Amino acid sequence: MIYQVHKGLIKLLTGLILVTSINTQAAELSIVMTTKQGSLLRDAVVELTPINKIASVNPILSNKIISISQKDKTFIPFLSVVPVGTSIDFPNMDKTRHHVYSFSQAKTFQLKLYIGKPETPIIFDTAGVVALGCNIHDFMESYIYVAQGQFARSSNLEGLIKFKNLPKGEYLMEFWHPWQDSKEVSKQIVMTSDNLSIQQSMDVYEEEYPTNEGINSTY
Amino acid sequence: MFKSFRSQLIAMLVISLALIQLISGTVILDTIKQDSLDQAIKRIDIAKKVFKRTIDNRSKHLSVGVTLLASDFGFKTAVATHDDATIRSSLENNANRVGADFGILLSSEGVTINATYDMVYGSDFTQLIKDNRRRRNINGFIEVNHKPYQLVLVPVKAPNIIAWVGMAFQMGNELANDIKGITGLDVSFSSIEVDTENEHLHDNHITTLNLDDVDSILSSFINNGVDANNTIFSNDKNYLTSAVPLNIKHHWAFLHLPYNSWIQNINDITQRLVLIFSIILTLAIILSWFSARRLLKPIQILVSKARRIGRGEHVEIQPQTGEFGVLSKTLSGMQTRIEKREEELFFQASHDSLTGLKNRNAVEEFLSANLNTSQGGVVLINIRHFKDINNMMGFESGDILLCEFAQRLNSLITQNDMVARLAGDEFLVVFNRQFDELTLLKIHHSLQNEFDISGSKICLQICMGALFFVNQEDLTVNGIMRRVDISADEAKQSENGIAIYEQGQDESHRRTLSIIRDLPSSLSNSQLFLVYQPKVNIQERRCYSAEALIRWIHPNLGFISPAEFIPLLERSGNIQLVTKWVIEEVCKQQSTWLIQGMEVQVAINLSALDLIDLELTSFIKSAMEKYHVKPSQLAFEVTESAVMKDTKTVIHVLNALKKMGFKLSIDDFGTGQSSLAYLRDLPVDEVKIDRAFVHDVESNESNALIVNTTIQLSHSFGFSVTAEGMEGVEGLSILEGFGCETIQGYYFSKPLKPDEFLNWHSSFSYSADQWWKESSLEN
Numbered sequence: 002m003i004y005q006v007h008k009g010l011i012k013l014l015t016g017l018i019l020v021t022s023i024n025t026q027a028a029e030l031s032i033v034m035t036t037k038q039g040s041l042l043r044d045a046v047v048e049l050t051p052i053n054k055i056a057s058v059n060p061i062l063s064n065k066i067i068s069i070s071q072k073d074k075t076f077i078p079f080l081s082v083v084p085v086g087t088s089i090d091f092p093n094m095d096k097t098r099h100h101v102y103s104f105s106q107a108k109t110f111q112l113k114l115y116i117g118k119p120e121t122p123i124i125f126d127t128a129g130v131v132a133l134g135c136n137i138h139d140f141m142e143s144y145i146y147v148a149q150g151q152f153a154r155s156s157n158l159e160g161l162i163k164f165k166n167l168p169k170g171e172y173l174m175e176f177w178h179p180w181q182d183s184k185e186v187s188k189q190i191v192m193t194s195d196n197l198s199i200q201q202s203m204d205v206y207e208e209e210y211p212t213n214e215g216i217n218s219t220y
Numbered sequence: 221m222f223k224s225f226r227s228q229l230i231a232m233l234v235i236s237l238a239l240i241q242l243i244s245g246t247v248i249l250d251t252i253k254q255d256s257l258d259q260a261i262k263r264i265d266i267a268k269k270v271f272k273r274t275i276d277n278r279s280k281h282l283s284v285g286v287t288l289l290a291s292d293f294g295f296k297t298a299v300a301t302h303d304d305a306t307i308r309s310s311l312e313n314n315a316n317r318v319g320a321d322f323g324i325l326l327s328s329e330g331v332t333i334n335a336t337y338d339m340v341y342g343s344d345f346t347q348l349i350k351d352n353r354r355r356r357n358i359n360g361f362i363e364v365n366h367k368p369y370q371l372v373l374v375p376v377k378a379p380n381i382i383a384w385v386g387m388a389f390q391m392g393n394e395l396a397n398d399i400k401g402i403t404g405l406d407v408s409f410s411s412i413e414v415d416t417e418n419e420h421l422h423d424n425h426i427t428t429l430n431l432d433d434v435d436s437i438l439s440s441f442i443n444n445g446v447d448a449n450n451t452i453f454s455n456d457k458n459y460l461t462s463a464v465p466l467n468i469k470h471h472w473a474f475l476h477l478p479y480n481s482w483i484q485n486i487n488d489i490t491q492r493l494v495l496i497f498s499i500i501l502t503l504a505i506i507l508s509w510f511s512a513r514r515l516l517k518p519i520q521i522l523v524s525k526a527r528r529i530g531r532g533e534h535v536e537i538q539p540q541t542g543e544f545g546v547l548s549k550t551l552s553g554m555q556t557r558i559e560k561r562e563e564e565l566f567f568q569a570s571h572d573s574l575t576g577l578k579n580r581n582a583v584e585e586f587l588s589a590n591l592n593t594s595q596g597g598v599v600l601i602n603i604r605h606f607k608d609i610n611n612m613m614g615f616e617s618g619d620i621l622l623c624e625f626a627q628r629l630n631s632l633i634t635q636n637d638m639v640a641r642l643a644g645d646e647f648l649v650v651f652n653r654q655f656d657e658l659t660l661l662k663i664h665h666s667l668q669n670e671f672d673i674s675g676s677k678i679c680l681q682i683c684m685g686a687l688f689f690v691n692q693e694d695l696t697v698n699g700i701m702r703r704v705d706i707s708a709d710e711a712k713q714s715e716n717g718i719a720i721y722e723q724g725q726d727e728s729h730r731r732t733l734s735i736i737r738d739l740p741s742s743l744s745n746s747q748l749f750l751v752y753q754p755k756v757n758i759q760e761r762r763c764y765s766a767e768a769l770i771r772w773i774h775p776n777l778g779f780i781s782p783a784e785f786i787p788l789l790e791r792s793g794n795i796q797l798v799t800k801w802v803i804e805e806v807c808k809q810q811s812t813w814l815i816q817g818m819e820v821q822v823a824i825n826l827s828a829l830d831l832i833d834l835e836l837t838s839f840i841k842s843a844m845e846k847y848h849v850k851p852s853q854l855a856f857e858v859t860e861s862a863v864m865k866d867t868k869t870v871i872h873v874l875n876a877l878k879k880m881g882f883k884l885s886i887d888d889f890g891t892g893q894s895s896l897a898y899l900r901d902l903p904v905d906e907v908k909i910d911r912a913f914v915h916d917v918e919s920n921e922s923n924a925l926i927v928n929t930t931i932q933l934s935h936s937f938g939f940s941v942t943a944e945g946m947e948g949v950e951g952l953s954i955l956e957g958f959g960c961e962t963i964q965g966y967y968f969s970k971p972l973k974p975d976e977f978l979n980w981h982s983s984f985s986y987s988a989d990q991w992w993k994e995s996s997l998e999n
Contacts, residue, residue, distance in 0.1 A: 102293075104300030104378045134379035136293045142379040179380070 029196045030164040034156040034176075037204050041160030044080045044179060045203055049152035049164065049172040052189070066122055068092055069133070069143055071099045075211055076133060076143030080179065082155045084148050088122040100136035107131045107147055130177065142211045144179045167192050180205045225519065226512045233508045234501065241497045252489055256482045257460075261451050264462045267403040267475050271464060274399055275370060278389060279359040282372040285318035286387045287357065290374040299325065299376050299383045307334045311385070320387035321369065328381045337388075339365040348373070349384060361468040362388065366423075368409060368471040370395075391466065391473070392426050399475075400428045406459070406476035408434050412446055413470045420446065429459070429476055437461050437476065457483055518544040522551060529555050572641040574619055575626035583640035583648055587697045596637075596651040597688040598700055599660065600708040601629070601667070604681035604717075606645035613673065621673050625680070628671075632663050648704070660686055660718055683717040685710060691723070702726060731777060735785050736792045738774065743801050748772050750805050751971035752822065754980065755942055755964045758956055761988040763981055765821035765855065767964060768806050769971045770798065790827055799830045800839055806854065807847040809974055814853075818981055823855040823885060828862035831870040837877060851881030855906075859887045863902065871902065878903040885942070890930065900937055906962075907934040911945020914965070918950035928958045935959065952992070967991075 034045035068090035070077050074097070083089070093099050093116055101112040107129025112119050114137075125131065128149040135141035146153065152172070154162045169192050176185040182204040190197070289295055289310065298306035311323030315336055322337030330349030332341055343364050352358045358373035373386040389395070396407040408427035415421055420442040427434045437454045441463060444450045451462045459476040466473055518540055525535045529551070537552040539545060570582035578586070587598075603609075603625070610618040622645070629639050629647060636652040649663075664684055670677045685708025687700060703721045706729050711719035742748050752766040772780045789795040806822050813820065830836055844851070856877055863870050863886070874884055885906040886899065890913055899907070909930055913923045931941045943955050946965035955963060968991070969980055984991075 100293075102378075104296070104382065109300075132378060132380040134377065139291050139377065139379070142377075144380075 028167050028169060028192055028194050030167050030190075030192060031196070031198050032156075032162045033198075033200045034160040034162065035200065035202045037202050039202070041156075041158075042178065042203060042205065043156050043158050043160060045156045045160070045162070045201075045205075046080070046082055046146045046177045047154055047156075047162050047201070048146075048148050048150070048175045048177075049167070049190075050150055050175070051152075051168075052171040052173055066090060068122075069145070070094050071101070071135070071141070074135075074138045074141055076135075076141055079142070079210060080144045080146065080155055082146045082148060082153050083125060084151055084153070085128050086124065086126050087147070088124045089145065090118060090122040092118040098137065099141070101133055102136055103131050103133050105129065105131040108145075111136075132179075140211050146177065169193055176201065176203055178203050178205050180208045182206050226516050229512050229516070230505065230508045234505055237504050238501060241500065245493050245497060248493065249486070249490055253486055256486060260460050260477050260479060260482060261462075264405070264451060264460065264475055264477050267399075267405045267477070268462065268464055270403045271399055271407070271473065271475060274395075274402065276359075278370060278395075279372050282318055282320065282370075282387050282389065283357050283359070283374065285314060285320075286372050286374040286385060289314045290376045290385045295385070296376055296378050296382075299385075300378055304334060308336065312336050315387055318387055319389075321390045322364075322388050324371075324373075324386040324388065325376075326373070326384040326386065328375075328383060330384070333383065337364070345373075345384075358384070358386075361391070361466045361471065363411075363468050363471065364388070366411065367391070368411070368466055368468055391471075393428075396426055396428050403475070406478070408437075408474040408476065409466070410434070410438060410472055410474065411470040412438070412442060412472060427474075433459065434474075437474070441474075453479065519547075522547055526551060529558070534559070575623050575641050577626050577630070577647075578638060578640035580640065580642045583638060583642070583650060584697050584701075586638055586650060587700060590650070590652065591695055591697070595654050595689065597655065597686060597690075598651070598704050599649045599663070599684050599686045600642075600704045601647040601649065601663075601682060601684050602708060602712070603645040604683060604712070606680075609678065609680075613676070613678075617673050617676075621671060621678065624671050624673065625667070628667065629663075632666055655688075657718075657720070660684060660720075664716075664718055681717065683708065683711040683714075683719075685719050685721065687721040699726070702729075732788055734777065735774070735780065735788050736794065739785070739789060739794050740797065742772060742774070743797065747774060748798075748801070749973075750802065750809070751973055752809075752977045753964055753971040754969050754977070754984070755823070755962045756968050756984075756988075757961060758952065758963050759961060761992065763820065763968075763984055763988075765823060765962075766977065767823045767857065767971075768802060768825075770802060771971075786827065790829055793829070795827045795829050796833055799824075799826060799836075803840055804843050804846075807843045807849045810849045810853050811847040812974070813978065816978060818978055819853070820981065821853055821855050821883065823857050823883075825857050825859075825887065826862070828859070828865045828870075831858060831862055831873050832866050834869075834873070836873060837880065840877075841880070852883075855883035855885060857885040857887040857908065858904075860889055860891065874903050886939075890926065899934075899939075905939060906942055907939045908942045908944050908964075911965070914943045914951065914955075915945045915947055917943075917946070917954055918948065924954065927955070927960075931958045931960055949991075 030049075032047055034042040034047075036042050066088045067081065067083065069081055070092045072094035074095060081089070091099075091101050091112055096116075098114045098116055099112075100114050103110055107127045108123070108125050108131045110123055112123075125145060125147045128147050131145040131147060133141075133143040133145065146155070152164060152167070154164060156162045171189060171191050174188045174190055176187070185201070185203050190199070292310075295307070295310050297303075298310065307325055311325060311334060315321070315323040322335060322340060324332065324336070324340055324345075325334040326345050326349065327333055328349075330344075330346035332343075332345060335341065343362055345362070348358065348360060348362065352360075352373075356375070358371070360371050360373070362369050362371045368391040369388040370391060371386050371388040373384045375381040376383040376385050391409045396409065399405070399407045406428045408425055408429060410422050410425050410427075412420055412422045422435075422438040422442065425431055425434050433454060437452070437459060440452050440455065441450065441461065444452055446463075448463050448465050451460060453460055454476075458478065458480045460479045461474055461476045464473040464475065465471075522537075522544065525537055528535045535555065537548050537555070540548045570578060570585075572579045590596075606618070609621065613621070622641075626639070626641060626647070629649070633639055633649060633651070634653070638650040638652075640648050640650075642648050651659075664682055667682045668679060670679045672678075685704050685706070687704040687707060689695065692699075692703075703726045706725050707719045707721035710725075711717055713719075738747075749771050750768050751771055752768055754763045755765040755767060756763045770782050770786075772782070772785060774780050786795065786798075789798055802824055806824055810822060826836075840854075843849070844854070858870070858874070878884055883906065884902075884904040885908050886902065886904050887908050888910045889907045890910045907930070909927055913926050913930075917924045917927050927943065934941045940961045941959075942962040942964055943951075943960050944964050946952065946955065946963050946967050948967060951965075952963065952967065968984075972980055
């Protein structure tokens with residue numbers, strides 16, 4: 002037991018050394034997301050969870066405030082990946098009122114019929130997926146992926162996700178997509194000082210985005 | 221029925237027309253049937269589309285309501301918060317509003333969360349959701365409690381799918397009636413399942429039809445192999461049915477097109493066609509009847525003419541045109557040729573081909589036509605020895621001679637008379653006028669004059685038999701020919717070569733003929749029989765022997781004397797037949813008598829012809845062996861005249877008989893011209909003195925002398941003597957006195973039949989002396 006603690010301490014120390022020496026030893030993980038049919042997949046979320054790392058047990062709460070705006074009856078962006086504890090603003094750019102709500106377990110809330118910016122941002126303090134809708138405009142749709150740790154990214158229009166300066170070690174890699182047909186099985190990867198490239202496919206159904214305007218430009 | 225050309229022509233026309241009509245009618249009807257079926261199927265196809273459209277419309281209508289519910293924020297909230305009471309009341313409320321049979325809430329995976337109809341919990345929707353895992357509305361069919369329902373499922377989005385809310389309509393009578401109202405077709409909803417034994421079962425009918433009708437329609441649908449592409453008729457053809465699968469296992473919608481009005485329509489057309497065709501056929505028969513009559517008239521005229529020609533009539537044939545012209549010309553030519561040929565045939569049939577004279581047929585016909593005349597008569601002329609002339613001169617010259625002869629004969633008669641050649645050298649002249657012997661002599665003389673045949677002078681010997689019709693009774697052609705034949709026969713025998721038929725010749729000739737003809741048959745059917753006349757030995761007063769005599773009772777002619785038929789038989793050569801018969805009969809009788817205990821020697825008469833028959837002895841031998849007869853039981857008698865004919869052979873045969881142990885006698889002694897010296901050489905034992913000398917021996921002294929002398933002479937040659945024909949007791953003592961050994965005569969007995977003879981013989985052997993007593997009494 003003592004030995005284990007000791008060993009863990011050594012690992013933490015070497016991790017710290019690694020983090021500090023990022024500039025010289027940049028290990029990059031790039032993942033290309035595709036559908037099962039082979040086309041590039043955007044808005045796929047990959048979360049890496051370091052295995053056996055004490056550091057991840059107490060994540061540092063983010064103080065950053067991001068916003069999901071409503072413009073042209075569309076949530077922008079469509080998908081947001083945030084760490085636990087992130088506060089999100091919902092500014093309304095349209096002239097109509099919106100009624101943003103969520104029945105998701107990770108965060109249930111309503112912002113009833115407002116114009117402009119609500120008074121306080123909403124803090125997402127539980128990891129999980131939050132589906133956002135508008136009671137007035139049924140077609141409006143947005144997703145927030147509240148990640149447990151700091152290693153969570155979503156794929157861009159080319160289906161590419163990049164983790165830069167990823168510390169060495171073993172990771173549990175999990176996948177999620179708003180339109181996934183079935184949940185993809187998690188994987189374990191080992192990061193060394195070398196760059197790593199992975200291709201991952203997901204079983205998703207084809208669906209049109211609520212509207213193409215705005216989303217594409219922002220992304 | 222169709223023998224005549226006309227009826228055949230009509231029949232052919234009518235049959236071909238009927239055939240054409242039948243074929244075209246069948247084709248027309250077939251086309252109409254096919255057409256109406258195609259139309260019906262088209263109608264069903266349209267109805268199918270209408271049906272699908274109706275279903276679609278319903279689901280759209282339903283969708284609107286359900287979508288409204290699904291997007292209601294309150295409802296969403298209730299679903300998200302699992303507020304079951306709210307959900308249920310919402311569902312009920314909404315179902316009522318859209319008129320659905322039940323409302324339902326499913327989880328995003330398709331597990332039933334809530335429903336207004338409890339039976340729904342028995343149904344599984346996960347597959348339905350899985351198959352349609354999209355964010356859109358699901359329009360489909362489900363089976364709940366074995367009934368089909370039309371179902372609309374709408375996702376409840378928040379905004380991700382958190383549940384599915386649905387409303388369902390039963391595929392029931394209401395829908396069926398709706399669709400019937402639109403399409404005019406009857407509608408059924410049924411399930412068809414395959415059970416464990418691979419049998420199709422159908423159930424759950426919802427129908428606008430009679431249930432029984434649907435049952436039978438479904439059965440035939442199953443039999444045709446459950447397939448939406450099939451269009452089938454009901455058994456009574458009242459409905460045409462097509463099926464639409466309902467996207468739920470086993471459930472089908474059926475569209476029934478009432479087809480009986482279509483069938484009625486086809487039947488109407490069929491009837492009309494039959495009527496039209498019948499009228500056309502009738503008209504065709506009438507028309508062809510008249511036109512055939514007109515066409516065939518020339519032929520019928522020719523046919524009737526040909527018939528008359530066939531009957532032998534002479535017919536005028538008018539020339540006609542075309543093919544009938546050829547026919548009529550041919551027919552008239554044929555008529556002339558037939559007439560010509562007939563003439564030739566007639567000539568040949570009635571004329572002799574060599575001489576050109578009439579032949580036998582013609583003359584017989586002529587005679588039968590002229591039988592009534594008592595005038596005239598016929599003369600049959602023969603050329604004697606014509607065969608020799610033919611042999612000598614050759615047949616060619618013979619033929620020339622016959623022609624010359626015929627010519628001369630023809631020149632000797634008048635036109636009313638007729639001359640014919642009957643056969644080779646036989647000619648017949650028929651006189652239709654009075655003629656006499658002088659005429660015959662003239663003809664005879666003229667024909668005997670010499671003929672000049674290619675340089676050779678030939679004189680012919682002619683014999684002519686004539687028959688005058690005068691005083692002839694029951695003249696027939698046969699009778700005339702027979703009688704003139706008789707007289708011609710006679711002419712051949714006569715010196716001058718001319719004979720005239722005398723009354724009665726024909727009758728005796730016929731009797732002779734029938735005697736000769738009937739004899740062979742008389743032998744077998746016992747018209748001939750034997751009688752026996754005792755020969756009494758007067759010295760011993762015993763009867764040791766008898767003579768067998770033949771008797772004939774003819775069925776028509778009655779009793780015929782042997783004196784009449786024996787010479788005829790000798791002449792015809794049948795006598796040997798009779799002799800053999802007699803020998804066999806006697807042998808048979810002897811064997812019978814021997815059994816009956818009488819032993820007597822029977823003498824058989826042999827004719828001259830028998831005596832030159834060298835086979836006679838062997839025949840006698842075989843007959844004796846057959847009946848076990850000893851030679852001492854038989855004796856043979858031969859007439860004096862018979863011996864005289866061929867002495868050498870006769871003596872040879874007699875010697876042979878003698879050697880066999882038979883007693884031989886000379887019969888009828890004294891009637892022939894034989895000399896006594898001649899007797900000496902004959903191997904005989906006995907002389908029989910003819911009855912002509914014996915029958916009056918007691919009164920005729922010269923006969924008595926002859927008898928006495930003959931007896932003495934015979935004795936001196938060593939012959940015993942039998943006197944024939946002693947009739948009175950007076951002669952007995954005289955003949956005894958002459959030393960005669962045996963007497964055969966009516967005094968003792970007439971010839972007797974075998975049984976009578978047996979009786980006589982036994983009575984005579986007991987009381988022989990009485991015969992002499994009577995004589996002494998009379999003395």
